[in-house]
Amino acid sequence: MAEVKVNGKKLVKRSLFWTWAPRSEKEAGDSIVRNLLLHWFPAKVTLKSLSWGYSLWLGTITATLFLILTLTGVVLMFLYVPSVERAYQSVKDIEYVVSFGWFIRAMHRNSAHLMVAFVFLHMVRVFLTGAYKNGVGAGQNRPLNWIVGVVLLLITLLLSFTGYLLPWDQLAFWAITVGTNIAKNAPIVGEWIRFVLLGGYEIEQNALIRFYVLHCFFLPAAVLVLFSYHMWRIRKDGGLACVDNLVLNQKKEKITDGIKSKTYSLLGLTTGRTVQVEATLIDEEKYTVNSIPFLIRRIGIVMLGTFVFVALISLFIHAPLEEPANPNVTPNPAKAPWYFLWLQELVAITTIRIGGFVINGAFVGGILIPGILVALLAIWPYLDKSSNLSTGVWFSKERTKQNIIFLILCFFVIVLIIIGTYMRGPNWEFYFPWEAWPQLPKKF
Amino acid sequence: MEKSKLKKDIVVVYAIALIGLIATLAVYVKHLTPEWKKYQSEFKQYVREKLGEDKARMVEFGVRQIYVKELNRVDRCITCHIGYEWKGLENASNPFKTHPKEILDKHPVQKYGCTICHGGQGYALNKEEAHGFIKHWDEPLLGKELEDIYRPPDRKVLLQMNCNICHRYDTLTPGADYINYAKKLVREKGCRACHKINGRGGVIGPDLTYEGDKAPEQFDYSRIGGYKSVFAWHIAHFKNPKMVSPESIMPEMGFGSREAIALTLLTMSWRKVNLPPEYIPQSSKALADLPTPEEIEKERQMREGEGAFFVNKGCFVCHSISVFGIESAAKIGPDLSNAVEDVQSRFGKTLENFIKEPTGTMAIVLGSQIILSDSEKAQVVELLTKAYEKYRKQQLTSKP
Structure with missing residues (x-):
């Protein structure tokens, strides 16, 4: 490599990428603190946090899916035309003539479905491990982070829902029709919400452009902001909740070793540490490893694994595209997106017919029940009175009752979704999976 | 968890990376070996055998399409049906066959494309989806596959339905004998006594001017056996109206299979298609659908x-x-x-x-x-x- 001199300095490859080299340990440490990516992670991490079995890495998988969605989504934005006249054609072109278009779209669609599923699973994991509870550290506010998580779940649903309309086919049009009609039944604001969302009373060009902007800019930006805060809070809360549990157990160990907790805390104070000492492991060597390379490597595995998994299933599961949207022809049955099917199922169940008199279940099934469930979900950490020994432990004995109730509710939602997806045929009639649906008529 | 276990992570990284590599290869293989490439190389080979090496060199590879802005259609059929304009391949089998010249002289491909007449899905680049006998596509190819289902007495008559998109006001359209026959039946049997057609006729029966736009869900199939489609419904209904819809007072005309299929093609051709004026035939015949x-x-x-x-x-x-x-x-x-x-x-x-x-x-x-x-x-x-x-x-x- 030929040497080039600028201002008397050698310009070599290294100087192109490193503008500054640390001259002391302190400066080197500062550089890590200042680096956004490295700042996300602590320098050292507990073995428990790294284990596959505690967190199941569901949050990392979700974040990776979001990354895949952003990357494929940006590509799709160059190809998709958000207009009633052109949207369907542009999606057909993506499927048939754009190089790898079918693959990128399949990855986007599959990741979107998976993201909804994994956000939900992540929430279930956090609930069952009591990870929304504060432990022993000062300044912890895990309940707040749980609420941020619930909001992220809702935004994820909205992201998927807004994306559903964009192909402008029958599936899109009628799923959004069902979805927005459920929203309409919210008291007082329902009509208004539907009007604002659709930019009118019909699903037309106004609705399409609104959904497009929400889907491509507004909601992803909101996820990015909240996700950053979500991650930052994890560090402020002293890492994963299992660390708190480790600290508490370690204290017990120390007690059996004959060291009194009082002495320990005094020691902590005398060495100039704050009360946060309680959340600090004493025997670091035994329980922790360096984040680089161990944490980074595990994150790499999870991200790569998620990416490869999505790529693999996208080879076989392609994104659907039905007939062009036709407001005059309702497909039978018309279904909401699968994650809203439990609501549609609830609406169907709570709709009561007595003779010719019909009590529409849209309010009870579509607004009231899900509204109460989400509200309960958000405030649950404040209602959960179990001790901090139940923080960061799978199926803590203290929390058995609430875990069971939570699981039963999850089970009901899942069962309703399965019934709605696979067992509801034309006219919303019930069919067992082995029963054939009546043949739907075709033109030819 | 043991610290030593963490060291094994690197093996997992390599394993997943390997699967990722295989997936990438699979995507590339799928990308590089589309169905149409097979047809194009077969075509080149065929031309080489039939017309010689010089002609074979003229065969160009790649996706081809006809974009007809006026009709809002893009047809990629010619990617595989590559010989449609070649001379000397009149006797070849599909998809290499030369398209009959006379009809293309009157209907230039650049102005009409393919699917406006033949049906099928112009967007698609593989046979199954392009011919359109798939879920979620309403306009299948009006050809052999459909004939095998409905078995009209004569072959190659189904696509006459689409002639009548532009020629709906003609009395006689050269080449469209089924449509012509159906129009004759409409006059002779006095359908207009009860039905409005092209804006003229009675009001006892439903207006049929845009009958072809009715969706499959808008028909009652409960009294039709076998395959449920609008096409099958019309055939059964023409043969025996009362059997298909008991409340109907439409008389049974004693139509045979030929009459029923001809009339079905005609009724299903009555669609509201947004055509630029130059696509509608401007001859003295154009107004022929008026009373004499x-x-x-x-x-x-x-x-x-x-x-x-x-x-x-x-x-x-x-x-x-x-x-x-x-x-x-x-x-x-x-x-x-x-x-x-x-x-x-x-x-x-x-x-x-x-x-x-x-x-x-x-x-x-x-x-x-x-x-x-x-x-x-x-x-x-x-x-x-x-x-x-x-x-x-x-x-x-x-x-x-």
């Missing part, structure tokens, strides 16, 4: 003659009254000239009582389509008695 001067004169005579009452009330749609010079187009019901006698023998009651309390088809007609007041009912009896007298006289004079 003879027809107009005859209707005038009927309206002004002795039997004007029956013309104005619409009875003449089904019934002739020959003694009054009224001739029904459809001749569905019996001639009313001898109704006085005929009603008695058919229904076992007098004409007067039958008009007051009709039975069978007439109960439906007089209950919903033609409502008569009491004085009008009396008028009917009076006029038909008069007709009967005239009829008797004719019988007597003609007999010896």
Whole structure:
């Protein structure tokens, strides 16, 4: 490599990428603190946090899916035309003539479905491990982070829902029709919400452009902001909740070793540490490893694994595209997106017919029940009175009752979704999976 | 968890990376070996054998399409049907065959594309989806696959349906013999007596001007056996209207398979297609779908003659009254000239009582389509008695 001199300095490859080299340990440490990516992670991490079995890495998988969605989504934005006249054609072109278009779209669609599923699973994991509870550290506010998580779940649903309309086919049009009609039944604001969302009373060009902007800019930006805060809070809360549990157990160990907790805390104070000492492991060597390379490597595995998994299933599961949207022809049955099917199922169940008199279940099934469930979900950490020994432990004995109730509710939602997806045929009639649906008529 | 376990992570990284590599390769293989490439190289080989190396060198590879902005269609059929404009491949088999030249001279490919006539999915680049016999595509190729389902008496007639998108106002369209035959039936059988077609006709039956736009869900298939489709519904309905929809008063015309398929093609061609004006044939024939001067004169005579009452009330749609010079187009019901006698023998009651309390088809007609007041009912009896007298006289004079 030929040497080039600028201002008397050698310009070599290294100087192109490193503008500054640390001259002391302190400066080197500062550089890590200042680096956004490295700042996300602590320098050292507990073995428990790294284990596959505690967190199941569901949050990392979700974040990776979001990354895949952003990357494929940006590509799709160059190809998709958000207009009633052109949207369907542009999606057909993506499927048939754009190089790898079918693959990128399949990855986007599959990741979107998976993201909804994994956000939900992540929430279930956090609930069952009591990870929304504060432990022993000062300044912890895990309940707040749980609420941020619930909001992220809702935004994820909205992201998927807004994306559903964009192909402008029958599936899109009628799923959004069902979805927005459920929203309409919210008291007082329902009509208004539907009007604002659709930019009118019909699903037309106004609705399409609104959904497009929400889907491509507004909601992803909101996820990015909240996700950053979500991650930052994890560090402020002293890492994963299992660390708190480790600290508490370690204290017990120390007690059996004959060291009194009082002495320990005094020691902590005398060495100039704050009360946060309680959340600090004493025997670091035994329980922790360096984040680089161990944490980074595990994150790499999870991200790569998620990416490869999505790529693999996208080879076989392609994104659907039905007939062009036709407001005059309702497909039978018309279904909401699968994650809203439990609501549609609830609406169907709570709709009561007595003779010719019909009590529409849209309010009870579509607004009231899900509204109460989400509200309960958000405030649950404040209602959960179990001790901090139940923080960061799978199926803590203290929390058995609430875990069971939570699981039963999850089970009901899942069962309703399965019934709605696979067992509801034309006219919303019930069919067992082995029963054939009546043949739907075709033109030819 | 043991620290030593973490060291094994690197193996996992390599394993997943390997699977990722395989997935990437699979995507590339799929990308590089599309179905159309196979057809294109086969075509090159075929041309080499048939027309020589020089011609084979002219075969270019790649996706081809015809974009017809006016019709809002993009047709990629010619990616595989690559020989459509070549000379000398007239006897080749599909997809390499030369397209019949005469029809392309009148309908240049650049102006029409493929699917507006042939049906199918122009977007697609593989046979199954392009020919359109898949879920979620409403316009399949009007060709062999469809013929195998509906088995028309003649081959290659189904795509005539699409000729009539532009040629709907023609009386005769060269080459579209099924459509021409169906249009002849419409005139002869007097469909317009009950139905509005192209804006002209009666109101007893539904307006058929845009019948082809009806969605599959808008038909009742409960009395049709076998495959459920709009096409099958129309065929069954033309053959036996009452069997398919019992409330219908549409008469059974005794249509065979040929008639039923021709009429089905015609009715399903009546769609609202947004065509630029230059696509609609501008010839003297274009306005031919209007009544002829003879027809107009005859209707005038009927309206002004002795039997004007029956013309104005619409009875003449089904019934002739020959003694009054009224001739029904459809001749569905019996001639009313001898109704006085005929009603008695058919229904076992007098004409007067039958008009007051009709039975069978007439109960439906007089209950919903033609409502008569009491004085009008009396008028009917009076006029038909008069007709009967005239009829008797004719019988007597003609007999010896």
